[in-house]
Amino acid sequence: xxxxxxxxxxxxxxxxxxxxxxxxxxxxxxxxxxxxxxxxxxxxxxxxxxxxxxxxxxxxxxxxxxxxxxxxxxxxxxxxxxxxxxxxxxxxxxxxxxxxxxxxxxxxxxxxxxxxxxxxxxxxxxxxxxxxxxxxxxxxxxxxxxxxxxxxxxxxxxxxxxxxxxxxxxxxxx
Amino acid sequence: xxxxxxxxxxxxxxxxxxxxxxxxxxxxxxxxxxxxxxxxxxxxxxxxxxxxxxxxxxxxxxxxxxxxxxxxxxxxxxxxxxxxxxxxxxxxxxxxxxxxxxxxxxxxxxxxxxxxxxxxxxxxxxxxxxxxxxxxxxxxxxxxxxxxxxxxxxxxxxxxx
Numbered sequence: 500x501x502x503x504x505x506x507x508x509x510x511x512x513x514x515x516x517x518x519x520x521x522x523x524x525x526x527x528x529x530x531x532x533x534x535x536x537x538x539x540x541x542x543x544x545x546x547x548x549x550x551x552x553x554x555x556x557x558x559x560x561x562x563x564x565x566x567x568x569x570x571x572x573x574x575x576x577x578x579x580x581x582x583x584x585x586x587x588x589x590x591x592x593x594x595x596x597x598x599x600x601x602x603x604x605x606x607x608x609x610x611x612x613x614x615x616x617x618x619x620x621x622x623x624x625x626x627x628x629x630x631x632x633x634x635x636x637x638x639x640x641x642x643x644x645x646x647x648x649x650x651x652x653x654x655x656x657x658x659x660x661x662x663x664x665x666x667x668x669x670x671x672x673x
Numbered sequence: 674x675x676x677x678x679x680x681x682x683x684x685x686x687x688x689x690x691x692x693x694x695x696x697x698x699x700x701x702x703x704x705x706x707x708x709x710x711x712x713x714x715x716x717x718x719x720x721x722x723x724x725x726x727x728x729x730x731x732x733x734x735x736x737x738x739x740x741x742x743x744x745x746x747x748x749x750x751x752x753x754x755x756x757x758x759x760x761x762x763x764x765x766x767x768x769x770x771x772x773x774x775x776x777x778x779x780x781x782x783x784x785x786x787x788x789x790x791x792x793x794x795x796x797x798x799x800x801x802x803x804x805x806x807x808x809x810x811x812x813x814x815x816x817x818x819x820x821x822x823x824x825x826x827x828x829x830x831x832x833x834x
Contacts, residue, residue, distance in 0.1 A: 519680050521719045521832045523782035525758055560780040562761050573766075605765070613736075613766040619778040650762040652799055654740050655699065665758035667782040669721070 576645035692824030726825035734770035738799035
């Protein structure tokens with residue numbers, strides 16, 4: 500932190516260097532999320548703050564889709580999603596961030612109730628004490644998988660190819 | 674690394690209070706209330722376009738399949754180009770009538786450009802049985818009726834390197 504002083508020596512204003520990140524993953528490969536926790540493409544970042552215990556805003560957006568087989572035969576999706584932090588780029592130090600987890604699903608009681616939807620979770624982390632953040636997800640069971648980032652149906656066509664919603668991440672030190 | 678006021682510049686917010694709900698069919702149409710004319714701050718590396726809006730199932734209770742995209746125009750809206758990586762099919766399907774309403778929140782992180790462009794969302798239904806209505810609301814009315822809901826809310830800003 501640096502301070503600006505007037506000629507009289509009293510503080511006029513402060514300029515505080517703060518970390519921020521704005522990134523999109525262009526045309527990502529589709530992720531099929533099953534029962535193992537998997538890092539969501541483009542959700543990982545290194546927090547390069549010069550401040551101790553910064554307050555961090557983390558916002559990520561992605562598309563989650565029910566997987567269609569044929570006719571009215573769908574893999575009804577039900578995902579567990581959680582935010583994790585690490586000091587070593589998730590090599591061995593991997594910690595779930597408390598109070599930063601959620602579910603997304605279609606109607607899990609119906610046999611054919613499909614859902615395709617963007618999801619934009621946002622978290623504010625007080626006194627952040629680590630170096631890296633990411634989102635991971637898994638499905639409730641192998642019958643509840645989801646496909647991320649791409650659309651299999653679009654503009655009246657089945658499997659038109661190259662239809663992406665780029666997963667994007669905004670991280671700001673507040 | 675910089676102060677956020679140095680990093681984020683030139684906010685534009687768009688809330689169209691003259692908005693009226695609109696049924697979207699199988700021809701690509703402009704989503705009313707989402708168009709912004711924007712010139713990035715010189716030297717910006719990214720432009721962020723964020724939009725929150727709602728749709729209702731009407732007129733097709735079995736499902737809504739909005740096929741949405743972000744577009745830009747460099748000729749004041751005479752022609753439009755779809756931006757790669759901003760396309761998605763959303764919505765729902767059920768074998769019985771499901772009557773779902775959805776709220777969508779998009780965040781697009783775009784490479785910056787020079788000069789003025791118009792940005793807008795547009796889309797179409799996947800098919801004639803999966804049409805939907807932008808901005809139709811039910812719960813804002815005390816009687817058993819429906820009407821206009823919230824218009825889309827849009828914000829655009831520049832990110833400096």
